[in-house]
Amino acid sequence: MMFNSPFKNRYMDLALHKAREAYEKGEVPVGAVIVNNDGEIIESAANATISNHDPTAHAEIIVIRKALKKLKVNRLDFCDLYVTLQPCPMCSHAIGLVRIRRLYFGAYEKSYDLNDCSFYKKNFYEPEIISGINEENCSKLLKDFFRELR
């Protein structure tokens, strides 16, 4: 098994590319990628809460749905998820439901304390978490976006 993939920056770059696409559409710039245990990219997605008219259309939820559909499976326990921002509780629980093997994220979301993830602690399943991948760029894109909004 491959722990802390040496290609993690490559996958996060693709997630960041999706986040930039979201940015250009006026969406909060978050992108996500699902990679299987052979390192193959299964699906990628960007946050689409505005264009989908759906506040639950976070990048993680969209990419999970796309991957499940593409692979015709109910679990992604052979897959890793890359996302440019620390997942919210909704997405974190969805990640647990589909048994994502490893979660790589970029920027930290301060309002969600990783050490107080009661949705993971109480849950049946917790993925391995590797955080701060390309944090600077992931975070900068979000800061730029919210600065422009003001």
Next chain:
Amino acid sequence: MMFNSPFKNRYMDLALHKAREAYEKGEVPVGAVIVNNDGEIIESAANATISNHDPTAHAEIIVIRKALKKLKVNRLDFCDLYVTLQPCPMCSHAIGLVRIRRLYFGAYEKSYDLNDCSFYKKNFYEPEIISGINEENCSKLLKDFFRELR
């Protein structure tokens, strides 16, 4: 404004009806209904994780999406959600994201402590919660389902 609707049992009955539909399809029997502030039923849905091939297809997520789409809105702050089972953290956060006004649920899910809902506490928004509506029937349906599975 209408607090703790006198019609809450009627709406929960419909949610329970949807839960029974799920039961008959071999799905975990959970149903949900969204009602606006005039007491009109906007949408109803049943858990469809198996038939949708999607572990995130909980009744609450489906009914929220359907209601947003039908009403062409991004928020449901003028709506109440009725669900036969206490929502999981994923659904709880989604309920917060769309600003559901009031959450009525039936059966309790012991693994989610209502007093330790860090996803609500830390969050920007918390709906009013009225719990234990028609708890006995909501809970019985789930117990019957899981007993048959064994």
